[in-house]
Amino acid sequence: MFCLMNSPGGADRSGAMGMRHGTKTRQLSKPLRKIYFTFILLLLIFTPRVDSSWWYIGALGTRVICDNIPGLVNDQRQLCQRHPDLMQVIGNGAKEWITECQHQFRHHRWNCSTMDRDHTVFGKVMLRSSREAAFVYAMSSAGVVHAITTACSLGELKICTCYNHKRGQDSDDRGTYDWGGCSDNINYGIKFAKAFVDARESMVKDARALMNLHNNRCGRMAVKQFMKRECKCHGVSGSCSLRTCWMAMSDFRQTGDYLYKKYNSAIEVTMNQDGTGFRVAERNFQGSTKKKLVYIESSPDYCLMDRAAGSLGTAGRVCNKSSRGTDGCEVMCCGRGYDTMRVKRVTKCECKFKWCCAVECKDCEEVVDVYTCKPHKRPDWLDVT
Numbered sequence: 001m002f003c004l005m006n007s008p009g010g011a012d013r014s015g016a017m018g019m020r021h022g023t024k025t026r027q028l029s030k031p032l033r034k035i036y037f038t039f040i041l042l043l044l045i046f047t048p049r050v051d052s053s054w055w056y057i058g059a060l061g062t063r064v065i066c067d068n069i070p071g072l073v074n075d076q077r078q079l080c081q082r083h084p085d086l087m088q089v090i091g092n093g094a095k096e097w098i099t100e101c102q103h104q105f106r107h108h109r110w111n112c113s114t115m116d117r118d119h120t121v122f123g124k125v126m127l128r129s130s131r132e133a134a135f136v137y138a139m140s141s142a143g144v145v146h147a148i149t150t151a152c153s154l155g156e157l158k159i160c161t162c163y164n165h166k167r168g169q170d171s172d173d174r175g176t177y178d179w180g181g182c183s184d185n186i187n188y189g190i191k192f193a194k195a196f197v198d199a200r201e202s203m204v205k206d207a208r209a210l211m212n213l214h215n216n217r218c219g220r221m222a223v224k225q226f227m228k229r230e231c232k233c234h235g236v237s238g239s240c241s242l243r244t245c246w247m248a249m250s251d252f253r254q255t256g257d258y259l260y261k262k263y264n265s266a267i268e269v270t271m272n273q274d275g276t277g278f279r280v281a282e283r284n285f286q287g288s289t290k291k292k293l294v295y296i297e298s299s300p301d302y303c304l305m306d307r308a309a310g311s312l313g314t315a316g317r318v319c320n321k322s323s324r325g326t327d328g329c330e331v332m333c334c335g336r337g338y339d340t341m342r343v344k345r346v347t348k349c350e351c352k353f354k355w356c357c358a359v360e361c362k363d364c365e366e367v368v369d370v371y372t373c374k375p376h377k378r379p380d381w382l383d384v385t
């Protein structure tokens with residue numbers, strides 16, 4: 001049994017390990033062997049987490065076959081089989097929230113890049129419980145809410161339509177209006193996102209599952225928070241004497257901006273003793289964690305390529321020489337220095353407004369400097385071999 005104790009924990013506990021240690025069992029006595037195999041079996045059944053995730057649906061493209069998607073847990077697979085059209089929507093939605101994540105992190109060392117053919121989608125970084133993981137979980141569940149709610153309103157799904165039970169009159173500073181039309185069915189989106197996205201975390205009760213559930217919820221609520229009222233005028237020649245209003249989601253960028261702020265103010269937590277909630281690591285913290293993103297593990301610095309930590313490094317990344325923020329060359333390149341490249345760029349210039357209604361521009365060439373981070377220099381003593 002001792003060989004199992006020494007085995008690497010966490011994500012590496014896969015079937016392969018049983019194979020690797022299989023030869024050892026031959027030397028064990030029969031009862032011991034029985035215990036050994038029971039243990040392996042239990043380990044396989046209760047493996048806390050497979051590496052892959054439902055996020056992978058987004059990478060699979062048009063045809064979603066529920067049985068072939070790695071990383072779906074049983075409940076998710078069942079939802080997938082019952083609602084193949086929703087999976088399609090979740091898959092397309094994944095492209096959208098991943099793009100939004102990359103937009104928010106374009107100036108960071110970790111830039112939300114995905115790995116081709118990698119079932120974890122974001123590489124090993126998502127096997128950690130870092131601040132970045134907190135952001136990605138919140139974004140992904142917000143993305144599902146947004147995608148499903150949008151599809152409901154567009155009439156693309158069998159199971160939902162827009163919410164049209166909001167009736168009657170209300171008033172604002174411009175007078176009274178009628179509720180009507182097609183409100184976004186955010187509550188359906190939230191309900192389905194919760195059932196689908198949370199399914200995996202509900203299977204285990206550990207600190208990481210608790211963290212993911214919390215951040216998933218933050219993501220779902222972020223979308224709801226930006227619901228806004230939209231109205232349409234009726235009445236004689238646009239007099240707006242009659243108005244019909246409905247509730248609509250805002251652009252997903254708003255959710256992205258909001259969650260990015262939450263990323264910056266995320267707090268470090270540990271699980272409390274009875275395993276039911278969090279304790280904030282920082283002593284002076286006041287208030288509630290309810291609206292905060294939470295993380296458990298501090299992040300790597302993402303300076304160097306380190307696949308095990310999920311870091312691609314910043315060699316070759318473009319940086320901004322005059323910025324003092326995270327995109328500045330000093331920070332982005334981790335002090336390794338940068339290369340300067342003169343490049344010619346064609347831009348539109350001397351634009352003139354032409355009656356009516358066009359803008360005509362000339363093509364101008366300009367020379368700009370582009371700065372890119374130097375790779376990590378190996379210390380000389382490593383080159384001796």
Ligand SMILES: *[C@@H]1O[C@H](CO)[C@@H](O)[C@H](O)[C@H]1NC(C)=O
Nearest residue numbers: 102111113312313314315317
């Ligand atoms: C993100 O960083 C990686 C590694 O430095 C780089 O290869 C990739 O092009 C970057 N992606 C974007 C969208 O900037």
Ligand SMILES: *[C@@H]1O[C@H](CO)[C@@H](O)[C@H](O)[C@H]1NC(C)=O
Nearest residue numbers: 319320321322323324325327
């Ligand atoms: C670089 O950073 C400066 C200061 O933050 C900013 O004004 C400028 O627009 C940035 N340049 C580019 C190319 O992003």
